[in-house]
Each structure stands twice: as structure tokens, then as C-alpha cells.
Amino acid sequence: MSDNKTTLTDAVHDLLRKAIIEQALKPGMRLPEDTVGEQFGVSRTIVRHALVRLENQGLVVTRRNRGAFVAEPSKEEAQHVFAVRRCLEKEVVRILCQGMAQSGYDQLEAHLRREHSVNGKNGPVSIRLAGEFHMLLAELTGNDVLARFVGDVVLRCSLIMSLYARSHSSDCAVDEHSQIIEAIWEGDAPRAIEIMEHHLGAVANRAELSSKPENIKAILSHYGRDLAQ
Incomplete structure (x- = not known):
């Protein structure tokens, strides 16, 4: 070509x-x-x-x-994607906690400012910027293979969020992004990994990927309101 x-x-x-x-x-x-x-x-x-x-x-x-x-990923596929993402991103922050150039922090802080500027104002753009934050973290490891895999899985997670996320849940946890940067700056790998796991777990929860059993009481209580009127 x-x-x-x-x-x-x-x-x-x-x-x-x-x-x-x-x-x-x-x-x-x-x-x-x-x-x-x-x-x-x-x-x-x-x-x-x-x-x-x-x-x-x-x-x-x-x-x-x-x-x-x-694409329309199934819930099972989505669960698998998030599981892989958690493994990859724990490795990303572990590597970054070993040392990162000042220019890397500058890039992360600049991106964080962009996230703050749209937070609560534009859900779809917030989702895109949130994904790009994680992709930037992976790029800063200097491991091109890891960055490529993280990039692909983050993009798929963004698609999954557009398909399964609850209403009004598109705002990214910008504060947790800030905490991740702080933990990396301090070289505190256990804390950075803990924050990342919590952060990604919260994202997955917003996507409502777990199959929840139908609760007949909850279902019928909704219809019972009509009878009470």
C-alpha cells in the first residue's frame, strides 16, 4: 500500500x-x-x-x-475482556512505579486537566478520554507490546460501556486517575495496583455485566403501585 x-x-x-x-x-x-x-x-x-x-x-x-x-460484545465476552484488562493494567502501574521521567508526569497531568474540563458535561467524550488515560499509562511503560494489548482491550471496554453501562454512569472516576498518578509518583506499587483494581472494578460494575436473578418482589412491587392508586 x-x-x-x-x-x-x-x-x-x-x-x-x-x-x-x-x-x-x-x-x-x-x-x-x-x-x-x-x-x-x-x-x-x-x-x-x-x-x-x-x-x-x-x-x-x-x-x-x-x-x-x-460490534455487539456478549456479556460473557465483556467479562473476559475486563478480566484481561485488570491483569494488563496491574502490570502497567507496577512497571511505572519503578521509575518514570518527568515528561511522563507532565503528559498525565495535562490529560487529567482535559478530563476535568469535560467531566459531567459530555459523557461520550468522558468515556473516550478515560480510555485514552489508560492507554497513555501503557505507552509510558516503554513496552510497545504491552501498550498495544492495553490499547486494544481499552477500546473494547469503551465499546462495552456504550452497550451495557447504566444511564448517567459515563463520568469517569477522574479522582482515581489522580490517585493513580500520585501513587506512581511515590513509587508505591501496592497502592497503585490497589487503586487500579478498585477503579477498573467500579467501571465493570457500571456496565452491569453480572447476570442478576430476577426478584419477583421487586418486579411485582412496580406493578403493585397501579393497584394502590
């Missing part, structure tokens, strides 16, 4: 990824190559390459004779 095509593919991939993570493109929505190409002014070939990359990241699925769609 020529450099120009590679650049265009990167651009289309990044725009579609952003639209998916910010919940403009919803899970299950079809992504016709011709429509995407027309909107971005590129060929279907460019779009196809971008969609393949998104599929490799778990954000898009291709269905035979039907084309590409925004």
Missing part, C-alpha cells in the same frame, strides 16, 4: 474508532463501505482496510453477505 493510501486508511480508521467510542456509531449499526467512503471522500478500498483494522481491534464485525457492523 502506498504512503498516501496508508495515511488515508489511518485517518478513516481513527475517525470511525472515535465515532464508535463516543457512541455516535452504536453497537449493531451497519457500516456500508460506499456510504463511509462518500462521507470521507475516499475509495471503498481505503474504507475496507480501515474496517479490517477495526475488526482486529474487536470494534467491528463482518457478517457474510451483509457487510461490516459495529
